[in-house]
Amino acid sequence: MLAIQAGHVSKVYKGSPYPALSDVSLEAESGQVFTLLGRNGAGKTTFVRICATQLMPTSGTIRVLGLDAVKQARQVRDLISVVPQEGRPLRALTPWDHVYNWLRIRGEGKERAKEKTETMLRRLELWDARTRPAMNLSGGMKQKVLVAMAMAVDAQLLFLDEPTIGLDPVSRRQVWSAIKDWKAQGRSILLTTHYMDEAEVLSDHLVIIDRGKVVAQGTVSDLRKVIPHNTRVDIAKDGLDADALSAYGSVTDTGAGMLRVFAFESAVRELSELAIRRNLSFTVSPVTLDDVFVYLVGKMEVNES
Amino acid sequence: MLPARQAMLIAYSTGILWLQRNPMSLVFTAISPFSLLFVLFVVSGGQYVHLAVAGSLVMALVGYGLALGQDISFYKTEYKIQDIFVASPVSPLTYMMGLALSELLFGLPALTVLAVLVVYFGGSLLTIPLLISSILLLWGSMSAMGFFISSHMLHMRNATQVISFVNVILAVLPPVFYSVTTLPDSLRYLSYAVPTTHASIMFQATMGLPVPADWSLGFGFAVQVAYLVGFVALAKTKAIWRET
Numbered sequence: 001m002l003a004i005q006a007g008h009v010s011k012v013y014k015g016s017p018y019p020a021l022s023d024v025s026l027e028a029e030s031g032q033v034f035t036l037l038g039r040n041g042a043g044k045t046t047f048v049r050i051c052a053t054q055l056m057p058t059s060g061t062i063r064v065l066g067l068d069a070v071k072q073a074r075q076v077r078d079l080i081s082v083v084p085q086e087g088r089p090l091r092a093l094t095p096w097d098h099v100y101n102w103l104r105i106r107g108e109g110k111e112r113a114k115e116k117t118e119t120m121l122r123r124l125e126l127w128d129a130r131t132r133p134a135m136n137l138s139g140g141m142k143q144k145v146l147v148a149m150a151m152a153v154d155a156q157l158l159f160l161d162e163p164t165i166g167l168d169p170v171s172r173r174q175v176w177s178a179i180k181d182w183k184a185q186g187r188s189i190l191l192t193t194h195y196m197d198e199a200e201v202l203s204d205h206l207v208i209i210d211r212g213k214v215v216a217q218g219t220v221s222d223l224r225k226v227i228p229h230n231t232r233v234d235i236a237k238d239g240l241d242a243d244a245l246s247a248y249g250s251v252t253d254t255g256a257g258m259l260r261v262f263a264f265e266s267a268v269r270e271l272s273e274l275a276i277r278r279n280l281s282f283t284v285s286p287v288t289l290d291d292v293f294v295y296l297v298g299k300m301e302v303n304e305s
Numbered sequence: 306m307l308p309a310r311q312a313m314l315i316a317y318s319t320g321i322l323w324l325q326r327n328p329m330s331l332v333f334t335a336i337s338p339f340s341l342l343f344v345l346f347v348v349s350g351g352q353y354v355h356l357a358v359a360g361s362l363v364m365a366l367v368g369y370g371l372a373l374g375q376d377i378s379f380y381k382t383e384y385k386i387q388d389i390f391v392a393s394p395v396s397p398l399t400y401m402m403g404l405a406l407s408e409l410l411f412g413l414p415a416l417t418v419l420a421v422l423v424v425y426f427g428g429s430l431l432t433i434p435l436l437i438s439s440i441l442l443l444w445g446s447m448s449a450m451g452f453f454i455s456s457h458m459l460h461m462r463n464a465t466q467v468i469s470f471v472n473v474i475l476a477v478l479p480p481v482f483y484s485v486t487t488l489p490d491s492l493r494y495l496s497y498a499v500p501t502t503h504a505s506i507m508f509q510a511t512m513g514l515p516v517p518a519d520w521s522l523g524f525g526f527a528v529q530v531a532y533l534v535g536f537v538a539l540a541k542t543k544a545i546w547r548e549t
Binding site for chain 2: 014049052053054055056073074077078080081082084085086087088089090092093097101102104105106107133146149150159
C-alpha cells in the first residue's frame with residue numbers, strides 16, 4: 001500500500017497571486033522515509049499540511065494510507081502523527097507532561113503511556129529533563145519534546161516538518177536514530193528538511209520541490225545522476241582562469257576563493273596534477289545532494305529569468 | 306476514547322498543570338471581575354450592590370468564556386499546538402471543551418465568590434439550581450463564541466482586539482450592570498436579543514430583585530439555550546479547524 005498518493009495537487013492561498021503548490025503528483029511507498037527538499041517557501045509545508053489533513057487543497061486528489069485525505073480525514077487522523085514546523089511546547093509543561101498526556105489524549109492506558117513516555121524520553125535524552133518546565137529547556141530540547149510527542153504515538157505515518165531545525169549535531173543524530181527505529185517497525189515517514197546530509201542519511205525517496213512544483217525525484221543515487229558529472233574538484237582560485245578549467249567539465253565559483261569543477265573521474269588526475277604544478281590546494285569528492293539541489297534549483301531560477 | 310475524557314485531559318494539561326506551577330495566575334485572573342463591583346459599590350454607597358454583583362458575574366462569565374478564544378489563537382498561531390490536535394483523532398468540539406474547562410478553572414475562585422454573593426443576597430438555597438444553570442448556559446455559549454471567532458483570526462492580535470470588542474458589546478453596553486427597565490422600549494426589546502441581558506436578569510431575580518413585567522424565566526432560558534445551541538452549532542460546522 002502507498003503511504004501517500006498525490007494526484008495533480010494544487011494549492012492557491014487566498015489573496016496570493018501565485019500557487020503554493022502547482023500540479024504536484026507523487027507517490028510515497030509505505031515503510032519508507034520520503035523526503036521533501038526545497039528552499040524556504042517552496043511548498044513543502046503546504047504539501048505536508050494537506051497530507052496531514054490540516055489544510056484543504058485547492059484541487060487534485062490526495063490519498064493517505066489508502067484513504068481520501070479530504071473526505072476521510074477522520075479516519076486518516078487515527079493513523080497519523082505530526083511535528084509541525086516551528087511548533088513549541090507549552091511553557092509550564094514538562095517533557096513528561098507533554099508526552100504522557102498526549103498519549104493519554106490519544107487513547108493509551110495509564111501504564112502503557114508511562115512506559116512509552118519513559119522509552120521515548122530516554123531515546124531522545126530528555127529523561128534527565130523530564131520534570132523541567134519547557135520554558136527552562138534549551139531550544140533544541142524544546143524541539144525534541146515535540147518530536148517525542150509525535151513519535152511516542154502508535155501511528156502508521158509520521159509527518160516531520162523540519163524536525164531537526166535548531167538541534168545540535170548530537171541531538172540531530174538522536175532524532176535520526178529514532179526515525180530509523182520508527183521505519184524499522186515498518187512505519188512510514190514524510191520528512192521535510194533543509195539539511196542535505198539529513199536527507200542523504202535518512203531518505204529512501206527524495207522529492208525536490210521549487211516554487212510549488214516537483215523539480216526532480218528519486219533515490220539519492222538517482223538524483224546524483226541529474227548532474228552529468230560524478231566527481232567534484234574544488235581548486236583554489238589564485239591565478240586560475242575559470243575558462244581554462246571548463247575543458248574538464250562545468251565550472252562554478254563557490255564564492256569562497258575556490259573554483260568548483262564538476263568532472264568525470266577520468267579528468268580528476270589531470271586536474272590534480274594541474275593544481276599540484278601550480279601549488280594550489282584542492283579537494284576531490286563525489287557529487288553531493290547539495291550539489292544536485294543547487295544545480296536543479298539554480299537551473300530553475302535561470303529558466304524563470 | 307471518550308471525547309469527555311479527552312476534554313478533561315486537555316483541561317488538566319492546560320489548566321491544572323499550569324496552575325500547579327503558576328498559582329499566582331489564579332489570583333491575577335480572579336481579581337479583574339471585581340473591579341466594576343468595587344467601583345459601583347463605592348460610588349453608590351452600597352445601593353447598587355445587587356446589580357453590581359449580577360453584572361460582575363455576567364462579565365466574568367463573558368470574560369472567561371471569550372478568553373478561550375485568546376488561548377486558542379495563541380495555541381494556533383504561536384505554539385502550533387493546534388496543528389498537532391487537528392491532525393489527531395481529537396475533534397474540534399472536544400478541543401474547545403477541554404480549553405473551555407481550563408479557562409473555567411482559572412475563573413473558579415472569582416465565580417465561586419460571586420455565586421456565593423448571589424446566593425447570600427438572595428437568601429435562599431433553592432435558587433442554586435437556577436443560578437448554576439444560568440452560569441453554565443452563559444459560559445457554554447461564550448466559550449463556543451470565543452472558539453468560533455478565534456478560529457477565523459489569522460493573527461493573535463486580531464483575536465485579542467475582536468474579543469475585547471465583543472466583550473464590551475456583551476458585558477458593558479446591554480443592561481448587565483443596570484436594570485433593563487431604565488431603557489426606553491425600543492432599546493429594551495433590542496437588549497432582549499442579547500443573552501447577557503437575560504443572564505443578568507436571572508441573577509438579579511435570584512437575589513430577589515424584581516423582574517420586568519414583559520420578561521419571564523422561560524423567555525430568559527429560551528434565549529440563552531438558543532444562543533448556546535446556535536454557537537455550538539456554529540463552532541461545530543463553521544469554525545475553521547482544517548484550514549482552507
